[in-house]
Amino acid sequence: MDTIVVGAGIAGLTAARLLHAAGRRVIVLEARERVGGRMWTDRTAGFSVDRGASWIHGLTGNPLTDLVPAFGMETREFTVGSFQAGGRPIADHDASRRLLDDDATRRWIADVDAADALFQRTIADSGPDESYAAAAERTLAATGWDPERADRVRSFYRHRTEEQCGAEVEDVAAHALDEDAIEGDEVIFPGGFDALPRAFAEGLDVRTGTTVTAVTRSADGVRVDTEVGSFDAAQVIVTVPLGVLKAGAITFTPALPDAVAGPIDRLGMGVFNKVFLQFPKRFWQDGVYAIRQHGRAGFPWHSWYDVSVVSGEPMLLTFAGGAWGREIERRTDDEVVASVLDSLRALYGAGVPDPVAHWITRWGSDPLALGSYSYVAVGSSHDDHDALAGPVDGVLHFAGEATYGHEPATVHGALLSGHRAAERILGAPVSLDRLTRDVRATR
Structure with missing residues (x-):
């Protein structure tokens, strides 16, 4: 051989x-x-649920951009998979769980853009033993913002490392996301x-x-x-x-x-788990890609993605990364679903219905994976x-x-x-x- x-x-x-x-x-x-x-697609419900990889992250210069259509794979544009603050319609909620209006949303995105520009200079001065958390603190201190304004971006950075690395912000190297630039739109796959x-x-x-x-x-x-x-x-x-x-x-x-x-x-090997909830009816806004809770109210659940375009059913996808991702693996499905619903009902009221189906991954305890993907610790x-x-x-x-x-x-x-x-x-x-x-x- x-x-x-x-x-x-x-x-x-x-x-x-x-x-x-x-x-x-x-x-x-x-x-x-x-x-x-x-890469694992569950088709037991009659539609595709990607329990593993879901996105092509950036179509520009990506070898998958030409390979996927060559095999007849259908795609749908979905450009928030890399945890962006803006770029597509997102239903953002402030620390009091109020929906941001257009002006407040623009100010929020501008804050992230301004902090990120400063963050890049901070990271350039960071050594291999500095964490993303420490670099973020140096960046936020330099902004001179009031505590509430800074804390909202601080929470965003924590969630960014949870989603991009499957790890806590204190465990991720300051330089971990240096290669995280996304060129072009992102897509997901109705057929899996x-x-x-x-x-x-x-x-x-x-x-x-x-x-x-x-x-x-x-x-x-x-x-x-x-x-x-x-x-x-x-x-x-x-x-x-x-x-x-x-x-x-x-x-x-x-x-x-x-x-x-x-x-x-x-x-490092991160843990990043998915929780899909299929609902009997839609209760969230039309035309949004994601629902996002800002600040400390976004713990443990902060972002939900409308993946109804894949299933053809009203479905939201949320994630649990880092320590919380490992924690949900120790909980029952009912406990995890109830926790997610508590957060959704805090935003949309008691009228949020119980889901008719759910899917929960546990990559950290899968003996053939022992995690979701690697990161620069x-x-x-x-x-x-x-x-x-x-x-x-x-x-x-x-x-x-x-x-x-x-x-x-x-x-x-x-x-x-x-x-x-x-x-x-x-x-x-x-x-x-x-x-x-x-x-x-x-x-």
């Missing part, structure tokens, strides 16, 4: 697809009984995002239900041990989530060098993402969103990391156009 790929998420399938297109013999070993990894990895997997030798336990390097190449047997190959690409690597679920022999083990230890850097990719001894490669410093925590970052791993093995550039051509050739 030429190459073994561990993990059938988008990174692993991209690498396998490109190697297959180049005539290499490839096996993909996947512990789950499905492909896609953290996991149509992409399912298309990539067509015609490949994917062994689902096969959990890898060990990878051994030797002069002859690599041996990959699983719960059902061993496989030998010249090269291996490991694409399991960072949480799995941090937990030591795969034994590497010889031990990983510090150049790779160090980044695994330093980078205090003491780490974006360089750690790329260093994690290896290769080690010329035969062991790593791929996945956690290994791509320019666009971590994104589907397109994962895809590009798989592309990079394939190019390193082949020793030559490979066009991403080969993905669509190779899939079509197998159909």
